[in-house]
Amino acid sequence: MVPHLVTALTGPINELEQRILESMPAIERWFRLEWMEHTPPFYSSVDIRNAGFKLAPVDTDLFPGGFNNLTPDMLPLAVQAAMAAIEKICPEAKNLLLVPEPHLLSKKFYLMNLQRLVQIFSLAGLNVRLGMLDDRQTDASTLDLPDGSHLEVEPLLRTKRRLGLKNFDPCTILLNTDLSAGVPKVLEDLHEQYLLPPLHAGWSQRRKSRHFQAYEEVAKKFAKLLGMDPWLINPMHTQCGEVDWQQPQGLDCVRSNVDALLTKIRRKHKEYGINEKPFVVVKADDGPSGLGLMTVRDAKELDEPGFRERHMAITGGQPTGEVIIQEGVPTYERMNEAVAEPVVCMIDRYVVGGFYRIHADRGIDQSLNAPGASFVPLAFAESHHLPRPGEKPGVSAPNRFYMYGVIGRLAMLAAAYELEATDPNAEVYE
Structure with missing residues (x-):
């Protein structure tokens, strides 16, 4: 099932x-060479937007659900990718500890x-066993699933x-919690264990x-x-640090950057x-996607009554934030x-669906x-998901999904660059 694109553009x-x-x-050769130089995130998912005139990622999750x-x-693809990922990190691995997001267990x-993650690994x-990141939990608990x-x-x-x-010593610890509230002490200073993703991938630092x-x-x-304009696949952006939503001058940076970015986009549209x-x-420069997003079409909207109060939701009600x-x-x-909108899921460097x-x-x-979102798998009409060169663009599901997979992998590669640049343990050479 492929959604139809309702635009002439x-x-x-x-x-x-x-x-x-x-x-x-x-x-494919270009990706292969990049992965020889860079380590992909252990797993990831990428939200993609197809505007008809532009195809670009808008969010990359390094602690993916879904x-x-x-x-x-x-x-089978996910299992093979998981095997490849584990073999690179800890070939002799026997035990995997999966640490879930505490506030989502209900x-x-x-x-x-x-x-599904337990099944894959x-x-x-x-x-595979689950460990609760909550000091108050002293006993095992059983969680009932809909099936x-x-x-x-x-x-x-x-x-x-x-x-x-208890009686379980894992080689690898897989985090499925995004560490928005900070890094718990229990995860620090581990020795001879692989912690995936690394702590600096959490939203308290990312x-x-x-x-x-x-x-x-x-x-x-x-x-x-490819000999093309990068704008066709890249959402332009800018950033403001420590915006003070309670002060009129606190919005100056946001106002000037909104105006400048809108001007750039108009130029591209023309x-x-x-x-x-x-x-x-x-939106907040840290934290999960979907929280506190505000759409602005004119910098003057920043001066409307009540706007400042609505925008404090971006930083979780805090008066300042990036x-x-x-x-x-x-x-x-x-x-x-x-x-x-399509969401591409990956394990290691492989698109798994x-x-x-x-x-x-x-x-x-x-x-x-x-809240209120629903989800439909990217279901392939054929028994395989390989692209079909030579078919007319815009009508083939495998071709559309291959294109989404390329964009997803570009975002995953960017995450690899990002994690390398922010690694606190990386050696710096003068």
């Missing part, structure tokens, strides 16, 4: 799809995501040098602006390879003959008349990562 994207398909051998939304047909959809040949199955979550057991569970700065670098390299009013999205101002990429994909996030109550310029 499909020319640039159809041309992009054609160019990507024609350049497939060069693209694996339960993948079609069962994609499970959510059925999240439990199903955990169940069990089939990859690991003993009648159960998951057991046990209290973590920290020794001087290692982290595990910044969206750093990621999209790295993505801009990746997009320029890729665009040079270049490509796009008759659309541009917009930017103002923000990223990002080019708004509308989504013109629809499924059953509801707005849709994806799904459409759908929201009937949201507009083309709003975040779909909000």
Whole structure:
């Protein structure tokens, strides 16, 4: 099932799809060479927007949920990717400790995501157990899933040098919690254990602006390879540090950057003959996507009554905070008349599937990562997911999904750049 693209502005994207398909051998070789130099995140998911005139990532999650939304047909791919990832890190691995997000354990959809992760890594040949990141939990607890199955979550057991569970000493610890509230002491100073993703990938230290700065670098390299304009796949952005929402002058940085970015977007729209009013999205530079996003079409909106109070939601009600101002990429994909956006899921350097996030109550310029969203697997009409060079652009599901996978992998590569640049343990050479 492929959503239809409700826009006449499909020319640039159809041309992009054609160019990507024609350049497939060069693209795959380019990725292969990049992965010889850079280590991919252990797993990731990327939200993508298809505007018809532009195809770009808008968020990259390094502690992804949503694996339960993948079609069962994609499970073998996920298992193979998990095997490859584990073999690179800890070939003799026997035990894997999976640490979930504590505040989501009451959510059925999240439990199903955990169940799928346990399934993937069990089939990859690991003993998988769940450890609760909560000092108050002293006993194991059983969590009921909608399908009648159960998951057991046990209290973590920290020794001087290692982290595990009672009678369970893992080689690898896989975090599925984004560390927004900071790094718990229990995860620090571990020895001879692999902690994935690394602590500096958590939202207490990570910044969206750093990621999209790295993505801009990746997009320029890729665009040079294909002989195209990087803007077609890159959402422009800028950043403001420590905005004080309670002071009139506190918005000066936001106001000037919104105005400058809107001017750049208008220039690009004029270049490509796009008759659309541009917009930017103002959001917290840290923290999960979907929280506190605000759409701005004119810098004057920043001076409207009540605007400042609404925008404090961006920083969780705090009077100050860092923000990223990002080019708004509308989504013109629809499924059953509801707005849709593709999400690409990856383990190691491999695309293992994806799904459409759908929201009937949201507009083309709003975040779909909000309560009320539903999910549909990227279901392939054929028994395989390989692209089909030579077919007419815009009509083939495998070709569309291959193009999404390329964009997802570009964002994943940017995350690799980002994590290398922010690694506190990296050696610095003068």
